[in-house]
Amino acid sequence: MQNVTFYFDVSCPFCWQTSRWMKEVEQVRDVAVDWVPMSLAVLNDGRDLPADYMKMMEANWGPARVFAKVKAEAPEKIDELYTVMGEMVHPGGEGGKQGYGAYDEVIAAALEKVGLPANYAEVANTEDADDLLRGFHARAMEAVGDDVGTPVVQLGDTAFFGPVITRVPRGEEAGELFDASVKLASFPYFFELKRSRTEGPQVQES
Known part of the structure; x- marks a missing residue:
């Protein structure tokens, strides 16, 4: 069995796409996935970024804090909660919110x-x-370094x-992409491959 640790922020559409790939992998490979929250709001805390982006980071604190508490106290629910809230945020069109408390209704509905x-x-x-x-x-940062965003996927x-x-x-x-x-x-000694993206996330209903 291959152990995988998947660090996620529910607000990130690229992270969402990668997570749905991992859910597919669970069906075709012998894997054990540990879903762990990380946070773009934490990552960008104190950085000098455009005002609109910072407003999005303010909004992102709410869901990330909830995921941290759930991971600590009810870890058996973290995978399901990510799927449910992620479906609301991405294919459901509830993403990209701005300002503190913007995701309160989404959080309540998902819980x-x-x-x-x-x-x-x-x-x-x-701040509890x-x-x-x-x-x-x-x-996540200790595993991968700090010059990254989400998702972070740890393979072994x-x-x-x-x-x-x-x-x-x-x-x-x-499965082939996972292999x-x-x-x-x-x-x-392998660190990265990269090319410029020519399309955004093609989010679809699950």
Whole structure:
């Protein structure tokens, strides 16, 4: 069995595409995936960025804090919650919100749908879960380095930013991409491949 640690931020559409690929991989390969929150809001905290982007980062604190609390207290629900909230944010069109508290309704609806207590949402607009969130985020950065975004995927002992994909491969094609990723991760001197993107995430209903 291949152990995979998948560090995610629910707000990121590229992360969402990669996560749906990993859900496909679970169907065709012998893998054990540990879903762990990280945070673009933490990553960009204190950086000098455009005002509109910073407003999006303000909004992103809420869901990330909730995921940190759920991961700590009800980890068996983290995968389901990511899927449910991610479907609302991405194919459901609820992403790209701006300002603190912007995702409060999304958070409440997702918690209810997966059967988690509504009081998990209370941490979204406080700093009560920030130490937890920063701790999970630090694990991702320690694994991959700090010159990255989301997702971070750790394959055994090696972590990468990505793979960054715009479309979700299905079935055996998903397995083949996973096999290739594991193979690259087996070379300790391999670090990156990159090319300019020519399309954005092609998000579809699950």
